[in-house]
Amino acid sequence: MVFAMLLLLFLGASGAGISSDTLNKGGNITDGETLLSAGGSFTLGFFSPSTTVPTKRYLGIWFTASGTGAVLWVANRDTPLNSSSGVLVMSSRVGLRLLDGSGQTAWSSNTTGASASWAAQLLESGNLVVREQSSNASLWQSFDHPSNTLLPGMRFGRNLKTGLEWSLTSWRSKDDPATGDYRRVMDTRGLPDIFTWQGSAKNYRAGPWNGRWFSGITEIASYSGMFSVQVFVSPDEIFYVVTAMPGAPFSRLVLNDDGSVQRLAWDPATQIWNVWLRSPRDFCDNYAECGTFGLCNSATASTQFCRCIDGFSPASPSQWSMRETSGGCRRHTPLDCSKGTTTDGFMVLGGVKLPDTDNALVDMSATLAQCRARCLANCSCVAYAPADIRGGGGGSGCVMWMDDIVDVRYVDRGQDLYVRLAKSEFAARKKRGVVKILAPVVASVLALMVTAMYLVWICKLRDYTNTTLLQGPSRNNGSGKKVMIGLESTSNELGDEEDLELPFLSFRDVVSATNNFSDGNMLGRGGFGKVYKGMLPNNREVAIKRLGKGSRQGAEEFRNEVVLIAKLQHRNLVRLLGYCIQGDERLLIYEYLPNKSLDCFIFVLLYVCTNRSCK
Numbered sequence: 001m002v003f004a005m006l007l008l009l010f011l012g013a014s015g016a017g018i019s020s021d022t023l024n025k026g027g028n029i030t031d032g033e034t035l036l037s038a039g040g041s042f043t044l045g046f047f048s049p050s051t052t053v054p055t056k057r058y059l060g061i062w063f064t065a066s067g068t069g070a071v072l073w074v075a076n077r078d079t080p081l082n083s084s085s086g087v088l089v090m091s092s093r094v095g096l097r098l099l100d101g102s103g104q105t106a107w108s109s110n111t112t113g114a115s116a117s118w119a120a121q122l123l124e125s126g127n128l129v130v131r132e133q134s135s136n137a138s139l140w141q142s143f144d145h146p147s148n149t150l151l152p153g154m155r156f157g158r159n160l161k162t163g164l165e166w167s168l169t170s171w172r173s174k175d176d177p178a179t180g181d182y183r184r185v186m187d188t189r190g191l192p193d194i195f196t197w198q199g200s201a202k203n204y205r206a207g208p209w210n211g212r213w214f215s216g217i218t219e220i221a222s223y224s225g226m227f228s229v230q231v232f233v234s235p236d237e238i239f240y241v242v243t244a245m246p247g248a249p250f251s252r253l254v255l256n257d258d259g260s261v262q263r264l265a266w267d268p269a270t271q272i273w274n275v276w277l278r279s280p281r282d283f284c285d286n287y288a289e290c291g292t293f294g295l296c297n298s299a300t301a302s303t304q305f306c307r308c309i310d311g312f313s314p315a316s317p318s319q320w321s322m323r324e325t326s327g328g329c330r331r332h333t334p335l336d337c338s339k340g341t342t343t344d345g346f347m348v349l350g351g352v353k354l355p356d357t358d359n360a361l362v363d364m365s366a367t368l369a370q371c372r373a374r375c376l377a378n379c380s381c382v383a384y385a386p387a388d389i390r391g392g393g394g395g396s397g398c399v400m401w402m403d404d405i406v407d408v409r410y411v412d413r414g415q416d417l418y419v420r421l422a423k424s425e426f427a428a429r430k431k432r433g434v435v436k437i438l439a440p441v442v443a444s445v446l447a448l449m450v451t452a453m454y455l456v457w458i459c460k461l462r463d464y465t466n467t468t469l470l471q472g473p474s475r476n477n478g479s480g481k482k483v484m485i486g487l488e489s490t491s492n493e494l495g496d497e498e499d500l501e502l503p504f505l506s507f508r509d510v511v512s513a514t515n516n517f518s519d520g521n522m523l524g525r526g527g528f529g530k531v532y533k534g535m536l537p538n539n540r541e542v543a544i545k546r547l548g549k550g551s552r553q554g555a556e557e558f559r560n561e562v563v564l565i566a567k568l569q570h571r572n573l574v575r576l577l578g579y580c581i582q583g584d585e586r587l588l589i590y591e592y593l594p595n596k597s598l599d600c601f602i603f604v605l606l607y608v609c610t611n612r613s614c615k
């Protein structure tokens with residue numbers, strides 16, 4: 001009895017196929033049962049995205065670790081089951097078949113070429129394939145029928161022969177997988193480009209493929225160690241594939257129900273999805289926001305995001321000032337082009353996402369010089385650019401835009417676009433350019449001169465105080481009155497020397513600080529006398545100026561002048577710390593600057609104070 005029950009349980013479990021990744025012919029998966037890919041990364045089963053309408057059941061594939069919060073593919077997105085009695089069967093006529101409770105087909109893989117040996121397998125890439133068991137040839141795969149999610153390894157583009165399109169369609173809302181308003185498709189006219197459409201309107205454009213990335217999503221470059229993005233172009237197919245490098249985290253690209261696109265990467269440590277890329281990323285990513293010949297710059301919020309390309313001005317200034325910029329811009333000066341002759345030239349617009357190439361001619365084999373010549377030769381051509389930037393230099397290949405350009409914006413590491421302008425525009429541009437270049441130059445020269453003059457003044461002042469103090473003629477007017485030097489200082493500014501806390505050092509201290517004025521301590525020699533490095537008893541390093549004996553200044557006069565210098569303290573001047581008078585000796589004690597005074601560094605460049613002691 002027990003044995004029979006165990007056997008039944010065992011049979012039940014294996015029949016349920018819970019741990020299996022394959023659904024063989026005749027097998028089925030009922031609501032509650034799942035297929036699990038070999039490595040366990042992906043799960044196929046029934047789910048309800050909405051907690052408010054839990055009776056609506058869908059068959060889908062999700063990333064096992066994050067559960068049905070991140071459903072990657074939905075089979076019956078527009079035909080939900082109304083109960084949990086749905087069952088997925090492997091039929092030998094149509095392949096996979098989803099039946100509702102009453103046995104009606106809610107969804108079918110429509111695999112053709114009926115065979116009795118079909119099997120469905122959920123691969124570790126997240127792909128559900130129907131294949132011939134004997135030959136292993138894949139007959140149908142979920143990767144060919146994306147929902148709103150693109151996984152690494154999935155194709156995105158179109159098969160030009162069969163008309164099969166690999167595109168994304170948004171959900172209607174966060175909890176409704178029904179076909180929503182937005183579609184993300186690859187446009188194969190011109191250069192391959194990716195568009196988000198809202199109904200019949202272009203909403204966002206990634207930018208033309210330039211061999212390295214889509215012109216407007218230069219962020220891809222920052223994930224170069226984790227993913228490679230490749231575009232494949234053949235007469236039969238044009239598509240792009242993101243390939244994950246070994247060790248890269250699991251990531252998915254989702255077209256959200258609001259039309260935004262996100263690349264999300266799963267962090268197994270924190271169990272959350274990190275947003276790596278988001279588009280549109282700002283105002284300037286809205287398709288054709290600034291109209292034809294407009295240029296969007298997301299860094300100019302203080303003026304206006306939209307402006308016209310040089311040589312153009314708003315078609316309707318009044319609308320433009322109301323921020324209705326979609327009317328675009330008009331050419332100032334008509335092009336000069338008739339019967340094969342032209343005087344027009346090209347202006348380089350650098351660092352941009354290239355315009356929509358729907359109205360462009362592409363020749364991958366032309367050089368840039370040929371491209372320029374061809375554009376000049378066709379009066380409809382208004383701009384050109386290299387089609388492939390991989391080779392470096394100016395790039396290779398040729399894109400030529402006819403009649404107008406639209407949806408241009410600045411992007412980091414953007415490309416060069418050559419815009420055709422009438423000859424007279426270049427003269428006008430040159431004049432503006434000269435002013436633009438000269439203005440900063442003139443400004444910097446002026447600033448330099450003012451700085452130099454200021455420093456010369458400081459220098460002069462210091463020289464003057466030095467010479468006056470240390471060498472200059474005696475200013476004692478005999479009345480014992482204080483004498484002011486150099487500065488037209490008012491008496492109240494200099495007034496009470498009692499305020500001055502300038503220490504008087506004993507000559508004995510100075511002698512011991514400088515090793516009795518040894519030559520080893522000498523820092524320099526000037527007209528005023530010699531300068532020594534000294535170490536005060538409190539271990540403070542100082543510079544000591546010893547006046548030449550030629551200076552015959554009276555003690556009182558010297559003191560007055562010391563007071564004056566002490567008042568001249570400034571953070572860019574060496575600080576006077578004290579003084580000393582002993583007999584004929586007159587000494588000034590300054591703070592010691594191991595790196596010499598700032599002016600010595602500046603004046604090395606300016607050759608103004610070259611004869612000053614800067615040791």
Ligand SMILES: *[C@@H]1O[C@H](CO)[C@@H](O)[C@H](O)[C@H]1NC(C)=O
Nearest residue numbers: 015016027028029087089099
């Ligand atoms: C599903 O398989 C079970 C046996 O495992 C079978 O009894 C049941 O009839 C099948 N359901 C369908 C709809 O094929």
Ligand SMILES: *[C@@H]1O[C@H](CO)[C@@H](O)[C@H](O)[C@H]1NC(C)=O
Nearest residue numbers: 075094107108109110111145
């Ligand atoms: C399968 O074919 C039916 C009938 O032609 C069609 O209504 C249905 O949309 C197709 N299903 C898929 C997934 O293509």
Ligand SMILES: *[C@@H]1O[C@H](CO)[C@@H](O)[C@H](O)[C@H]1NC(C)=O
Nearest residue numbers: 340361377378379380381402
């Ligand atoms: C310029 O190019 C357009 C688009 O290919 C073409 O239709 C037109 O004939 C060309 N004009 C000249 C003068 O070659």
